[in-house]
Every structure is written in structure tokens, then in C-alpha cells.
Amino acid sequence: MGTLARSSRRYLLRHPWLTALSVLGVALGVAVSVAVDLANTSALRAFEVSGQAVTGRATHQVVGGPGGVDGRLVARLAVEAGAGEIAPVVEGNARTARQPGRVVSVLGVDPFAEASFRPFVGGPGSGLDAGTFLTVPGAVLLSEQTAAELGLAVGDTLGLRVDGRPETARVVGLLQPDDDRSASALQNLLVADVSTAQEWFGMQGPGSRVQGLPSDRVATGPSDAGRPDSSPTARPAPDATSAEPRTTDHGPSAGRLTRIDLILPVGDSAAVACVRAVLPAGTEVRPASSQAEALATMTAAFRLNLTALSLLALVVGVFLIYNTVTFAVVQRRRVLGTYRALGVTRREVFGVVLAEALVVGLVGTAFGIALGVLMGTGLVRLVTQTIGDLYFVVRVRELALSPAALLKGVALGLGATLVGALRPGWEAASTPPATALRRSTAEDRLGEGAGRLALAGLAAGAAGVGVLAVPAGVAGAYVGMLGILAGTALATPWLTRAWARLAGPVMGRLMGPVGRMAARGIATSLSRTAVAVAALTVAVAATVGVATMVSSFRTTVEDWLGSVLQSDVYVQPPSTVFRRGGAVLDPALAADLEALAGVERADAIRVRTLDMGSGPFDLVVSRLDRTRAAVNRYKAGSAQDVAARAASGAVAVSEPFAFRFDVAVGDTLTLPTDRGDRPFPVAGVYYDYGNDLGVVLMDERPFLQSYADPGYSGTALTAAPGVEPADLVARARVLAQGRQQVIVRSNRDLREASLEIFDQTFVVTGVLRLLAVAVAFVGVLSALMALQLERRRELAMLRAQGMTPREVQKMVMAQTGLMGLWAGLLAVPLGLALAAVLVFVVNVRSFGWTLAFTVSPAVLLQAVGLAVAAALIAGLYPAWRMSTTPPALAMREE
């Protein structure tokens, strides 16, 4: 180890508190970013792993419109297209009765077709007893791990809730995955016979329910010569209520399938063309990987916003590192000056400063990654829960340790350290030795440069605003936001000095010389106080920004709910994904609800999920008369237009849909239907804050001409005059009892439940905000500890001259309080600017939402209080240290 390195190491070890605080600052910044990254990648990996389990070795998938694929297509693919490896698949989600919050995926397969696709089901080592699997009603296979978690053994039954209806699964075997990856993939997965799954998800034959389509009950198995029983067999439609063992036929059933999996030769476009040639309208063949890509695209904006928030903690961490390195430079200016005078080159001095910072950065990064993995474990649950609430079921909720995320953490930690250390390192290296030997050099330089820095800050802020004006996507919005943050941080020394000068006389009047000294101390130690103020300002501004954005969003949503929830009672079956419905209401129950005494009007809706090739969105179908159309507020078009043209096929689209697919009133939308792609003119764009993936609103008449009827997803009841909504709720509950588990909610209950879910989706945001404040707190503590060390001689002199320890404490606390107050006051306008960017730029570019900007005075007051409290708490220990340092000891030259 060289002499300079040895000296640095000893310096770091001699100041363990400061070193530890900078390590902690880097560690927290890295940890937050790694945790979010891991949570994001874990969520994506969960889709990937889950997807791989259910996709297996399939190279292609035949998918249909929203109603799925006609089961008879299996035979046609085998016979007419010559596809060798074919597997029918039915997929869906259910809740377990024993753990109501737990969602399981059901994969319905034909066991005889499975060996090539999903060896864990039909492969040689799977131990599948096909006879039992096919004959026992509700037979399912599940992994040993899932069975253990649910407390199940072979022979046990498992109660399920499918769209609120009770179903019973019977465990007939346990899947034994070969490795951990397969074990993860099989978590919360029930494998059932395709007919069982069809029964559970209402997809059983005969054939198709698309109006006007043939619906004979022909069901033929693929003519695969390798199958033990390849003779095409007719298969009766399963009787959902029958407890009789089913026949042993295993041919792919009639009815609907979610998809048909195929294994086609790699790169054989002729084979794909052959398949495509036999596909009916509304059905297509696509690569098996496209589904996972669509899921990743669907959540991209959500994940990007989390990442941006996590980087905020790191930005605050950069201030902390800057502060620590600056302190190390300032405190050793004499040593560095001596180095330079003796003949140490600028490059060597720069190297020393950077190397010290890198050591801190390395240790901090190592701790940060370990802490990030721990935090990620908690965060992945929050993230997957939010994704589960908003987008789709996430079966796998384990933390996936992605090497890329960890490497990114290392790069960020070291990068942030270098960024934080560059300026002080450059200052140390470029200071001429003669100047470096003088005291107060760093303060002079920062003092002189404060004005120039403020101008640079103004330029950075203006550049940030300029970037925001350019339509450069969400990433561009965050770059612009970073410019505004950097601009404020650069202007902070100048502003802080002005604040200290203003506060001096006031503090003098309030606290006498102690108060005056407290204020002046901020100005005279600007190189540290300003950085601490900047770090705290940025962190608190982030909380103001995000809180204002959330409260704006919440107010908008509340207002919107008030407008769209016009009915008195809402009935729907429980869905596995809150925001996305999809569960089917028993048709008889729907009819009875409409006829229920006290109901003036019933608006039943159907929900289908469509995909135009770039990710899913919802098609919501109802009787779109003037009353129903007028429930929405329109950004373009009008309720009258929508209602007038609805019967002829015109649709209204939600604002996020219009943004996502670049659609406007007057355009024609080509939607996939069960009869192939069909055009639908757009008559209106309406505000909708319930679904960021987009909604197309269609009248039921054109819908039923193009789609298989999926059944009602829910119904909204309007009470007749004189009927209390509470009475109607009670009557609806009585009506549904014993028929289907449904959620019956009053208008107010539904509004509250919606807001509850809204709040839940912002829990992650809240956690990240708090972490940024925690990093800033460490920054303030570190700055004050640095000040305490630096001012030991000055304070010792004051103590020697008669200043009491209590007065020293008062002075330190007054100083930190002033710093906190100033940071809080600066954070208010900066936070509001950030909120404006989040509301008017990030939200619009991410989701297409127009939000009303709502400023809550409580949020602003809380922010100032938070800043003052953080600063005061951070000041406690340094104040105590400063007041208890013996004057004689402090007077010694280091």
C-alpha cells in the first residue's frame, strides 16, 4: 500500500462516525434502488417462470378472440394442417376456500398430449396415473410445495371459488419438479383435465356460443399415431353437477379452449402457413413468447415509475457522498496543501480523494446490495400485490436474485460515489498549494462561487423545463425533473447564505448572541451546510411532489367515482384481479336481480379482455343508452353522440386507451372479435381512472353480433323511488344466497373499496418516499457531525471563554433547526414543481390520464415539519458531542 493510500486509510479509520455515515448513505441509496429493481425483475421473472410452466415447450400458440378457441379446431389442425404436436389448453384463476386471499392458476390439459409439451404432467417421470386423473371428478395435480403450503395430501379435497362459484378439486397426485426453477414455476398451479377446467370456467361444449355459429357437439381428438388411444371419440358435454366418474375418453373436448399449443419446427414458416390456412376467422397462430412480452409491456410504465422513485434515494445519496468527500477535503486542506507543496501532483491528489470515496462507495455498495436483497423480499410482495390488483394474477411471489440487478446496484453505487466525489476531488487537486495552506480556503471558494453556482442552477433548471417540453417519453420527463432538482441543488448555497443573513438578526433578537452565531455558522460553513440543506430539500421535495401527485390523483378519482357510480347497488362475482373483472355472474341470478322488487333499472355489464397485438385491454359492454352513456364525462365527443350511434357499432374509448393506441373521435377501431377483425367507429373519448390499460365501451347489440356471450360480469341496480339502497343490498344478498358467491355493495361501499385499492397501490410509493427521507436524514447527520469536528477548536475557544454546554447545545440546535426550516421552505416550491411534472407530464406520458392538480396545505405543512424534525433529530447527537468535548482537548491541533 502506498504512503498516500495508507494515510487515507488511517484518515477514514480515525473518523469512524463520518465514514460509517457515508457508508450508510451509499448503502441506503443502493439498497432502495436494488430492492426496487429486484422487485421489478422478480415480478417479470414471475410472469416468465409461470409462463414457461404453462407454455412448456410449445413454440406456437393458436389463440382466438376473447372467447377463446373452438375445441374442434384441434382435430382440424391435426388432420388438415398436419401439425404433429398439439395440446389443447384451458387456463383460468380461482381462489382457494381455505385461504381466501390465495389465488391459484388452473391449467387444464389433455394428459396424453402433454409429454411433449409439459413433461412434468405427462412425461415418463411424472408418475401420472391417467386413469385416476381422468376419472376422478375435479382431479388435480399440484406441486409438493403448494400442497404442503395448503396442508393437502393425495386424496384430499380442496374447495375453490371460481367467479364466486364453489368448485371442488381433488388431489390425485403430486408434481415433482426436477429443479428449483421448475418448483418456482409450479407454485400455486393446479393441473386438471381439460374438461374439468372447462367446467370450472364455463367453457364446456357444445361447441361455440357465438350467435349464429354452428354449435354441434362434434369433438374429435387429434389423430396423433403416438397416442395410446388415438381414435376420435365423441365426448359428451360434462355435466357440472354430476358426481359420477367420467368416461375414460381423453380426446380434446368440445367447447372452448383458452388456446391450442403447438410444437412446430423452428424457423419453418411453411408449417406456420399450413396452420394459418386452416384457422377460422378470429383465430391466429403466434409465437409462444409473445404473451410474456405483452405482459412486460403492460407493466412497463408502472415499473419505470418505481425505478425513477428508487433512483431518487440514490440522488439524495449522491449529496451525502458529496458532503462527506467535501468535508474530507476541507478538513485536510492543510495536509493536501502540504502534499502539493512537497511535490504531490494534482493527479495524485485527485486520485487520493477519489480512491477514498471509492473505498466508501465499495463498502457502502456491498452493504447496500445485502440490504437491498432484504428490502426486496418485502418489496416484491408489495409490487406483485399491486400488479395483482391492477393487471393480472402473479402466482410466483419469490424474490429472484437477478445478477443484472445486482450489477446495476454496484454500478449505481460506485457511479454515485464518483459523481459525488468528482467536484471535491477536483477542488482538492486544482487548489494551488499556496492557497491550500491557508485556512478557510474551501469556504472562500464556495462563498465566491455561490453566485456562479446559482446561475448554473438556473441554467440547469431551465434546461430541465426545456427537456420537459420535448415529447421524449417518460424517461425524458424524469431527465427534465432531474434538471429541475439539480438546478435547485446548485442554487442552494446562494439561497442558503441569503437565508442565513436574513435569519441572523431575527435569531439575534430571539436568542441573543447564541442565535446570531447559529445563523452565521450556516453561512460560514456553507460548503457543508448548503449540501445538507440541498439533500434534505430534495428528499422532502420528493415527498411533497409525490404526495401532491397522489392527492391530486385521489381527488380526481374520488370525483370521477362520484360521477360514474350513479347506481345504488352493485353486484359482481369476486374477481382474481380487482380492477379487471372478468368473473361471470350466473345468468339466472342476473335475470332475477333485474326482476328484484324495488329495482327500477338494472345495468348489467359484460367484460372481455381483448388484445390487438400490443397487450391486453378491456372491452366493457352494456346497454349504452343515453342514461348509461351520460354516466361518463367526455374529453372528446358527447354522451348524445355515443348513445345515438351505439346501436350501429360506434364505441367510446377511455382516455388511457386513446393515449395508448393513439385513437381519436372519428377514427375507426379494428377490434379482434370472435368473427375476425371488425371495424368500430369511435364516437367518444371519456375520462376513466379505473384502468390504465384502456377500456372500449360498446353497446350490447353490436357486441352480441360479433362475440360469443361471455355472460355478465356484474350488474348495477338503481333503487326505485322510496326504496332504501341498504334494503336493496339485503334483498340482493338473500337472492344470491346458495347460488353464487357475489359481492353486493352499496354505492358508498364500492366507492370506499375502490379508494382502498387506490391507496394500496400507492403503498410502494410511500415506502420509497420515506426511504429517500431516511437517506437525507443520514445526510444531515453526517453534515452536522462534520461541522462538529471542524468547529471543535472554535467551540472549545467559546467554551474556554465561558460559554456553557447548554448554550453550545442551543446554538447547534438553533442552527440545525434553521437549516431544516430552510430546507422545508425550499422543498415546498420544488415539491410543487415536481408534482406538476408528475401530474401533467409523467402521468400523461405513462398512462394518458388527465388529473386535476390539487394542492393540500396539510401536505405542505407536513413537509416543512418533516424537514425541521429530521434536522433537529439529526442535530441531537452532534449537539451533545459538541457540548461535552473538553475545551482543552478540542483546543489541540490535530
Add this chain to the structure above:
Amino acid sequence: MTDTLPTRPTGGGAPPADGAVIAIAGVRKHYREGDARREVLRGAEMTMPRGAVGALVGRSGAGKSTLLNLISGIDQPDGGTVAVDGVEIGGLSERDRTLFRRRHVGFVFQFYNLVPTLTVAENVRFLLDLERAPDAADRARQLLDEVGLADRAGAFPDRLSGGEQQRVAIARALAHDPALVLADEPTGDLDAKTGVRILDLLERMTRERGRSLLMVTHDESTLTRADVVFRLADGVVTTEGRR
């Protein structure tokens, strides 16, 4: 008797005087103090022979430290030439001036300026280590023995008295065998008795090695040690012989 030596003719292009360890010609230097411009050196001339012990005197604020900074290459003149050990250092880049200082100049400061995080021995061998000298440890040991601090080699500077620290600084200044040692008020922070001992040591060790020493001092009694005295007043250097 005061022997005023003739000064060299002024002129920016004057070559280094043969046999001179320091040759300064026509050096000008000013500083800005707010809006005011203060001329510290106004065409200073100065030549110090090799192997000599010189003293630079002048009132506080006369520009002694400025001149020392110019001689060491820490600072650069506005005009004129500064040659040290035959090298015109004004023409060197900042990095080369630094390396020149590292190899040819030794420093003894008023406040010792030892590196607090290095031990006494490490402070002495500091420049030797930067130059990766293979005999650094031996030379440091030998020098510490010479200054009477061999037993404190492993101690950190804050455990030493002021006099001891300055002895370490002298050892450090001579460790790399520089042509010129610059001492900026080396006894300014010491009591009179210790100061005399330090000056004795500094003078003896420099002379024994045949090296040159230029001391900045306020103390008239120090001048008796000098072979040549440079007096700085009104931005001009006058040279006097031994007192």
C-alpha cells in the same frame, strides 16, 4: 559590515547564473484584493550561490512567502524568470513544476505540516515513497537517528512536541537529498531555546550535505548564520553579505 552585492542586470531572458542555486531576474507579481491591485514584487532580482545558507528577511506582508512560493514553483511570476538549480521553472508545466519540487526542493514549514495520519518514519520517507526509492526505509531511519528521533519512528505526529515535529520536518526536507531547502519561519512556532536547537540542526545537516538553504525569518539573530541575506522591501530584493 554590510556587504551589498551587486544585483544582476534586469531582463526577462537572463540565463541562470552558473553556480547559483537560485537565480531570479526581473520578477514581478501582483495580487488582487477586491478591486485593488497590490504589487508585491516589482522586478525582483536575486542570486544565491550553491551550498550557501541564505536568509530572506522583510516586514510582515513584504512578500517573503510570495517569493518563496515562486522559488518553489508553487506560484508563477507575472513576469521575469526564476531558475532553481539551473532549471528555469517558469517554463515548466504545473505538473513538471510539482515534480521538480518533489525531486529538487525540500520544505520546512512554520507549523511543521506533518501528515497526521502518517507515522514519523512514514512522514520522513513520504517523498521517497512517492518516487519509489528502494532505500527509503534505511534513509528514513538514518535521518531520524540524525535528528535524535529514532525511537519515535512509529509514533504519530500528534504525540510529539513542537520541537520534535520540526525535527521530523527537517528530516523529511532532506530525505530526498534536494538541491535546495526552503524554510518558512521554521522557528516561528517554537520557544527561543528550541528554536535555536532547530536552527542549529537545520544548518548543520544542510551544510554537511553540501546543500543550499534559504530561510524566511523575522528573527535578526538568525541572520548571523546566513552566508547571504536577502532583504525584501517595496517589492525589491537587496542582497547583503554575511553579517
